[in-house]
Amino acid sequence: MNPRSLPSVHTPPRWEPATLARCHDLGSDVRLFEVRPDSGATAPYTPGSHLPLQLEFDGHPQTRHYSLLEEAGDAGVYRFAVKRLVHSRGGSEHLWQLAPGDKLTIAGPANHFPLSFANPEYLLIAGGIGITPLYGMALALHRAGKRLRLIYVSRDSAREHFATALSALGAALEVYPDSASAAPAIQRAVAALDPAGEAYICGPAGLRRHVRALWEAEARPPWALRYETFANGGERPEETFEVSVRNLGISFEVPPHRSLLESLIDHDIEALYDCQRGECGLCAVDVVSHEGSIDHRDVYFSARQHAADDKLCTCVSRIAGHGRVVIDTRRQGIRD
Amino acid sequence: MSNRGYPLNAWYAAAWGHEIQHRLTPRTLCETDLVLYRRSDGQIAALQDACWHRLLPLSLGRLDGDSVVCGYHGLAFDPHGRCTHMPSQETINPAACVRSFPVAERHALVWVWMGDPSQADTATIPDFHWNADPALAGRGGTFYSLQCEYRLVIDNLLDLTHETFVHAGSIGHDSITRAPFDVTHDERSVTVQRWMLDGDAPPFWARQLGRDVPVDRWHNIHFEAPSTIIGDVGVAEAGTGAPQGDRSRGVTGYFLAALTPETATSCHYFWNFVRDHHIDDPNWTEYLHYAHVNDGQGVYDQDKAVLQAQQIAVSKYDRPPFYNLNIDAGAMWARRIIDRLIAAEETPPAGEQTSTPSVFARQA
Known part of the structure; x- marks a missing residue:
């Protein structure tokens, strides 16, 4: 047995040293991390981008990706929020043990979840901590004067933080505590979306499956349903x-x-x-x-x-x- | 800090509207390869010219309806760049897309926004209404891949002293180098104005005026950042009130220049020259077209030779490329405005977040 990190053969990241500048709890199990590249220069990025981190835990080097919150970049830091997941792949538990001043290895932001601005209407559906990429998207669409609706389904302790930060959206933001209460709204929103509109989802696999089924039932083009996967969020906990x-x-x-x-x-x-x-x-x-x-x-x-x-x-x-x-x-x- | 010499958050001319048909047209803007085509609804699509899969230029593929089909393995992309077909699988990788660029057709030109798409506001497309003004007539053209960086053309057009030397025999005249000039500027524009009173008209203008009499001649050159210039130029019989606004005894031409960076040392130069006289006479249209571009003999052909030779020299000599003269004030203001636009893109503005109170903001 020879544990090793799997390099991405797709886009080899250029790793660089960085420092955890600050962490701040947004709720009991959601923490905001600010990471400052040691070079002092943050790269510009677009909504939907994530930051690759190289972590080492359980004796293995491991790569994790965290969606960037939009405000980063202005103060020479990258900001992302992480939910502590005990039954997951261990990245969040590892991050929870870090303290300001700790050294990290990061790569520049990448975007596999790019937002278009060319469609007449946008539906964003966030489940739990899946709000993080959609947060910046919603604000960017709002600033650009686009028609949008953001359905945010969460019981997270950080829900109020995000809802407050998104208050500029007004009635375009709908917040629900759980998927049962959100289901009718999601169904209505998918049905009412402009035929040339796009939907973006980030959240647990169950939410993605639910929206995908509605999408297919409405006979909408599959490529207009945009989602990002982070190799996590299965139906069942991680077990041996x-x-x-x-x-x-x-x-x-x-x-x-x-x-x-x-x-x-x-x-x-x-x-x-x-x-x-x-x-x-x-x-x-x-x-x-x-x-x-x-x-x-x-x-x-x-x-x-x-x-x-x-x-x-x-x-x-x-x-x-x-x-x-x-x-x-x-x-x-x-x-x- | 990059060495990029142009802002990305700008509308750049990519083609004349009539050039973009329902077929794939490759074009490089701002060091990015694009493929342009007209959709069946008349709108234009601008996609990055590289397949997501193996980077083959999509322009080597074909159109299937309004989608581009890659000529290598058949991946298809819709006009927004979303992948709509992958071979040999039941699903489509959700990450698969090519970048699409905001694009708009206005005043006979196709304009593409190369920067942050959320800032692409068609209200900021440069005003080139002269291209489509029914009271004016002319036929322009393009120097695609002119081998000089776009700012050399801006320098050229913002100081017409060079007419005397580069364009002797057509629009050049000693009076240009003797006349005083005014340079004014604001946040986004520069205007250079010069009056040459009571002199003889150079051949190009004497012919348009139709009589060889003393004239008052004007150059009003207006630059809008980052790369468009409108020149209001002409002559009127001397002493008939042109400086006070009465051009009834004169002729006016507007030259319209849209410069688009192609690479760090090349650009596309979209030009037009429209006149306010004999607007229904196609012979005048052809004459004035060929006065500018005519197999190396036109005024702009002469500029092209100078600009390309200048770019070679700039790349060759190990010294600051420019020492400046008084006459360069307009060009220097233009370059300073361009530099500011570039710098603003590299430093996200602190005020960007004022619209949304952030719960994530750093606490003191």
Whole structure:
């Protein structure tokens, strides 16, 4: 076993040293972080951008991405808000242990979730801490005089902070405490959205699935539904599960803070991958059999393909229920 | 601090409207490759000319309806740059898109906004209404990929002293170098004004006036940041009141220049010259067109030779490129305004957040 960090083959980040300038609790479990690049220069970025951080915990170097809040840049700092998630991949717990003055490794902001300004109307739907990329988008659209609606579903302790910060939106902002109370509003908003409008979602997988189903029911073009995945936010908590690689005769456990892809590579099993966000499908392997349920967290496979349960994206998907899975890593490609 | 010599938050001319049809037209603006095309509803689309997948220029692909299909693997992008088709999969990667640029057609030109799209306000497109004024007539053109950086052209147009030397025999005249001039400026513009009273008219103007008599001649050159210039130039019979506003015994031409950075050392120069006389006579239109651009013989051909030679020298010599003269005041104000616009883009304004009280703001 040889733990290592998986470099992105897609856009190799240029890492640079930085310092945690300040942290500030926005609620009991949501903390604002201000990170100052040691070079003193923050790069400009557009709404929807995230900051890559290289962290080291559990003995592994790990890369995490956090959506930038819009106000950053003015004071030579990058600002992002993180929710503490105990049953997650460990990034937030690690950040919680940091104190101002601690050293960090960051890369310049990148944007995989770019906002257009050319559409006649915008619907933004945020779930929980998923507000962070949409926050800057909403303010930018508002300033540009665009028609927009932001539905913010959250029980987060930081909800009031964000709602107050977005008060300039007036009636365009709707805040709901949970998905049940938000469901009618989301349904109405999707139905009423201009046919040439776009929707942007950031939030848990369940919210994304819910909106995607409404979107398809309205026969709207799939590319007008914009979302970002952060390789987290599955239906089920992160648990240890057991993997057997049938073609190699190797078995091992995947711990909660490690992806199946990372574990494969830790065990010197050659694996193809690219995006590490469940988008490109290159890391998908055949599922020979499984016990427990497959928590499909990718957006590469269609609902039909997920239901078949015969492939899974190793970079994000997991087995829930302390289960096990037998995979075969020899084959890529599509099969009906 | 970058070495970029132009602001991005600006409307830059990318093409004449009639040049953009329902086909893929590649064009480089501000060191960024674009592909332009007209949609079936008449609107124009401007996308980054590089497929998300493998960076092949999309302009090497084809249009399918209003979408661009990459000529390599068939990924399709709608006019907003959203990927609408990926081969061999049931879904579309949500990250897949190419950048789209705000674009608008106004006063015969296609203008593209290369900067922050949230600041693209079509109300700030440069006023080129002279291009479409029914009381005026003319036919312009473009020097695409003129091999000099765009500010050299601004320098050229903001001081017409050079007419005497570069354009001797057509619009040049010794009186230009003798006449006093005024340079005024504000936050976004510079105006250079020069009157040459009671002299003979150079051949270009004598022909338009139609009589060889002493004239009062004027140059009113107006620069709007970052890169457009409108020149109001002409002659009237001397002493008939032109300096006081009466041009009834004269002829006026407006030259309209939109300069678009292409690379750090090249630009696109969109030009037009419209006249207020004989506006229904196509012979005059052709004559004045060829007076400017005529297989190397026109006035702008002469400028092109000077500007390109100057750019080569600027790139070659290891000294500050310019020592300045009194006559350079207009160009120097223009460059200072441009520098300010560039600097403002590199430092986010502190006042940007005043519209929204921030709960995240640093506490003292």
